[in-house]
Amino acid sequence: MRRSLVLVALAATSLVALAFLIPLAIVVKEAAYDRAINEAQKQANALTPALVIADKKAPVIRQAIMSTSYGAQQRLAVHFNGPTTIGTSHITANDFKEAQRLAKAATVQRPDGVAYLQPIAVVNEVAIVEAFVPREQLTHGVMGTWWALAGVAVGLVAVSVFVADRLGARAVKATRALADGARRMGQGDLTVRVPVKGPPELAEVGKAFNTMAERVRHLLASEREVVADLSHRLRTPLTALLLDADTLGGGSGADRVREAVQGLEREVDEIIKAARSGLQPDSRGVDAAGVVRDRLVFWSALADDQERPWTVRGADRPAHVPLARTDLTAALDALLGNVFRYTPEGTRFAVTLVHQADLVALVVEDAGSGIADTERAVRRGASGGGSTGLGLDIARRAAESTGGSLHVDRGPLGGARVQLRLRRL
Numbered sequence: 001m002r003r004s005l006v007l008v009a010l011a012a013t014s015l016v017a018l019a020f021l022i023p024l025a026i027v028v029k030e031a032a033y034d035r036a037i038n039e040a041q042k043q044a045n046a047l048t049p050a051l052v053i054a055d056k057k058a059p060v061i062r063q064a065i066m067s068t069s070y071g072a073q074q075r076l077a078v079h080f081n082g083p084t085t086i087g088t089s090h091i092t093a094n095d096f097k098e099a100q101r102l103a104k105a106a107t108v109q110r111p112d113g114v115a116y117l118q119p120i121a122v123v124n125e126v127a128i129v130e131a132f133v134p135r136e137q138l139t140h141g142v143m144g145t146w147w148a149l150a151g152v153a154v155g156l157v158a159v160s161v162f163v164a165d166r167l168g169a170r171a172v173k174a175t176r177a178l179a180d181g182a183r184r185m186g187q188g189d190l191t192v193r194v195p196v197k198g199p200p201e202l203a204e205v206g207k208a209f210n211t212m213a214e215r216v217r218h219l220l221a222s223e224r225e226v227v228a229d230l231s232h233r234l235r236t237p238l239t240a241l242l243l244d245a246d247t248l249g250g251g252s253g254a255d256r257v258r259e260a261v262q263g264l265e266r267e268v269d270e271i272i273k274a275a276r277s278g279l280q281p282d283s284r285g286v287d288a289a290g291v292v293r294d295r296l297v298f299w300s301a302l303a304d305d306q307e308r309p310w311t312v313r314g315a316d317r318p319a320h321v322p323l324a325r326t327d328l329t330a331a332l333d334a335l336l337g338n339v340f341r342y343t344p345e346g347t348r349f350a351v352t353l354v355h356q357a358d359l360v361a362l363v364v365e366d367a368g369s370g371i372a373d374t375e376r377a378v379r380r381g382a383s384g385g386g387s388t389g390l391g392l393d394i395a396r397r398a399a400e401s402t403g404g405s406l407h408v409d410r411g412p413l414g415g416a417r418v419q420l421r422l423r424r425l
Contacts, residue, residue: 005171009164010157017153028145036138037107040116040131043070047078047129051122061086070131079128090132091115099128114138174198178206181213190217234268256301263298285425288319288360289353291328296351299336306345314353319360320425322402328422331398334391335364335418343368348413359404362420365411374408395420 050064061078065071065087077087079096095108099117103126108115113134119126174197181194193213196206238261245261248254292315303310321328339349347368354361395418396406404421411417 003168005164005168006161009160013157013160017157021149021153024149025146028149029139029142032140032142033138036133036140037114037116040070040114040133041105041118043068043076044116044118044129044131047076048120051078051120051127051129056080056122058086075132075134077130077132079130080122081125087130088132089130091117091130096128100126171199171202174202174206178202178209181209185213185216190220238265238268256305285320285322286325286328288321288328288362288422289315289317291325291332292351292353292362295329295332295336299340302340303349306340308340308346309348311350312352313350314355315351317353317355319353319355321360321422322425323398323422327398327401331395331420332362332364334394335420338391338416338418339364339366339368343415347415350413356424358424360422360424362422363411363417364420365413365417366415367413368415370410370414371408371416392418398422 046068047061047064050061054060054064065076065078068076070076071087074088075090077085077089079085079089083093083096090110090113091108095115095117099106099108099119103119105119106117108117110132113132116131116133118129118131120129121127174195177194181192184192190213193210194206196203196210198206241261245254245258248257292312296310296312296315300310336349336351339347343349343366347366349364349366352361352363352365354363392406392408399406399420399422403423407419407421409417409419
């Protein structure tokens with residue numbers, strides 16, 4: 001933007017300067033020419049008294065010629081019929097005859113200058129006084145004046161460019177502040193505000209940006225509080241459920257129910273904490289292999305109860321990804337939950353961690369009937385099985401938050417295969 005303003009100012013000022021400089025240069029050149037011709041006319045007219053009085057006396061006329069500056073420089077001559085010439089001439093006989101025929105002042109162009117011819121009436125004839133102007137005299141002072149005009153034009157252009165650059169710098173500074181504020185806000189910094197300065201239009205944009213940022217901060221704070229409040233309301237039925245689970249007595253089934261209720265209570269606590277803290281990402285990341293091992297301990301009990309064969313591969317090597325543990329856990333639980341919810345009991349499933357140079361692929365596949373419409377399945381809120389349609393969307397958003405992606409297709413087991421591709425930390 002700043003460069004564009006400078007270029008526009010440079011182009012506009014240069015065109016204006018040229019529009020004035022070219023006519024001025026022509027006027028200066030013509031003025032120098034007219035000044036030289038006028039001086040020659042004065043030198044020629046200075047001989048009029050001598051020609052009238054001397055009556056063609058050569059010594060008197062020669063003395064009058066030498067008394068002038070042009071005569072001393074051998075640039076003045078008098079032509080009579082005959083032809084007779086007194087002084088130094090720079091014209092031809094034809095030029096003399098043409099001047100006699102015209103009987104008025106005229107100029108004759110010569111290779112080395114211009115001859116000014118002035119007819120003067122003397123006794124019984126018309127004498128022609130010749131005043132010669134050299135070429136350099138016709139342009140005397142023109143080059144210096146041109147250089148001065150060029151200097152003035154360059155100075156004006158430089159001043160215009162400087163002013164445009166300062167104005168552009170002011171606008172660019174305000175624009176960069178807006179861009180930096182928008183970038184920081186996009187990264188999750190809701191406290192960012194931009195200085196309200198610069199041109200009036202940009203100052204108005206800055207003021208609107210600050211108003212918008214404040215409004216977004218209030219809206220997100222309100223939404224976080226609503227999520228925290230709604231999550232907190234789950235504590236009452238959870239407490240009742242936990243009390244009921246305690247009445248079940250001993251046994252593996254009762255222990256599993258109590259463990260599930262306690263896990264649900266921990267998840268509610270995490271939701272409340274995440275909502276109150278603003279859902280800030282965990283910059284330390286998490287070991288995906290550890291999360292897979294931990295969650296399969298939980299899901300394996302249900303799998304054994306439903307007689308589901310299962311395998312896990314690649315979880316013996318660490319795979320750190322830039323996700324919070326709760327986010328990766330929620331994504332994996334969503335994928336495994338779909339297997340248990342939409343495939344019959346006894347259906348085989350497998351969890352695999354594929355390690356690549358810059359990616360970690362978390363693959364969950366089963367031997368069920370697969371997903372008929374994979375595109376619809378990954379759309380938020382869309383479900384073909386009577387659920388909320390959020391499971392795959394949660395997993396997709398978790399993957400995309402790391403710079404990865406989610407892919408759904410049919411796997412080697414014959415059923416659905418969901419690949420959660422996560423960027424390696």
